[in-house]
Amino acid sequence: MTATPPLAPEDVRKVACIGAGVIGGGWVAHFLARGYDVTAWDPADDAEEKLRRLVSAAWPALEQMGLAEGASQDRLTVTPTLAEAVADADFVQESAPEKLELKRSLLAELTDATRDGVIIASSTSGYPMSDMHSDGADNGRLVVGHPFNPPYLIPLVEVVGGEKTDRAAVEWASRFYDVAGKSVITMDRELPGFIANRLQEALWREALHMVANGEASVQDIDDSITEGPGLRWAFMGPLLTFALAGGEGGMGHMLDHFGPSLKSPWTRLEAPELTRELRDAMVEGCEAEAGERTYADLVAERDQGVINVLRATGRLGGAE
Known part of the structure; x- marks a missing residue:
């Protein structure tokens, strides 16, 4: 099925965030600060309380950065079901835990629950979208939209599709993130871990080697970068x-x-x-x-x- 979003990226008004942990909650705060109506869903019993606390804690920083016209924490609605969260969404950001089968089943469920053509982006930190495609799902509109923590402060988002993703969906998502105030890298091909995480991982692994071998202390390593x-x-x-x-x-x-x-x-x-x-x-x-x-x-x-x-x-x- 061809991904044909019902709206242009500039016309998106309602964003759904599925998963409201640290990353999902950070996305909620970002989209609220950019003036969107946001619906959120998370299966945890205390999800709404934690989410609203996270958004409240992030708001002073967002105010310093400058809020979009109409931005308000009051534009957040936490729904009791996933279906309600995405029923009228113009765009969906999925931020479930990094478990491949969970991602696969959830993304397939989202393609069934959303309106035809609505782009669904995963915040996965390492899985290629091709690994998250499922038989029978509308895979053409599934993309990776990988943020950096916290998403409401760090501008970068890496966008890439999978083998079954329509190129038009990747281009639409990249444009949407740009409109939504992110700094976008649109990747030409899939790469496990994407770009920035692979670079971070190389530094991380070498740091572990140096500590393990007594070649440098944790403080030495941190100072070597910050200074x-x-x-x-x-x-x-x-x-x-x-x-x-x-x-x-x-x-x-x-x-x-x-x-x-x-x-x-x-x-x-x-x-x-x-x-x-x-x-x-x-x-x-x-x-x-x-x-x-x-x-x-x-x-x-x-x-x-x-x-x-x-x-x-x-x-x-x-x-x-």
Whole structure:
């Protein structure tokens, strides 16, 4: 069945959130702050009490960020059944626990309970959508919409479909999240763990190795990020940061100079072969990301960004 949403992303007014734990509740807070009517359902007996407490706790931060016109906690309705929650929904965000069979059955149930064409997104943190497709379900409108915790503060959402997902559904979901105030990465292909979680996982595993082997303490590892590369990663990702390490020669010079270190035992991860194709892809990607900004522009942007982060976190020693 072809996914044909009943509304354009810009016309969505009512969002249903299925699952109201930390992630689902964070989504509820985000959508309320963006001015949507939100219906929520969770099977736990105390779900509504916990959800409203979570939203209330998040609201001061959302007020600081700026509420959309009409945003109100009063626009939240918690329903006794899943069917009631999604009956009139224009979009559905599923945030059930990370159990594959639960996800499969729940998503199939949601395709039966929602109006034809309504896009249903899963907050799964690692399962490919293809693994969550079910026989007999309207799989064409199922997408992954993977947020970062807490969803009401961290802008990123990674969007990707499965083998049976219509490309139009992926494009619609990406546009909807953009309209709803998120920073969207639309992935071209499925990848377990998606992009950001795989990068986090690599750092996490190496940290565990270092602690297990007595090579660094937990404090050392945390300080190495917050006082080091994390300051730059807050506004300029690791690849463009590495490109600046190549000076005016950019990523090409950096790879030519430091490429041999990929064979050094700096991490337990196995490095890919630095082929000409990989080198060119990295160089071209950095050039595209930099756009019209020169090396000097990027250096100035980086320097000011670090100063801004240090100032925001109170680490400039009183300097203005």
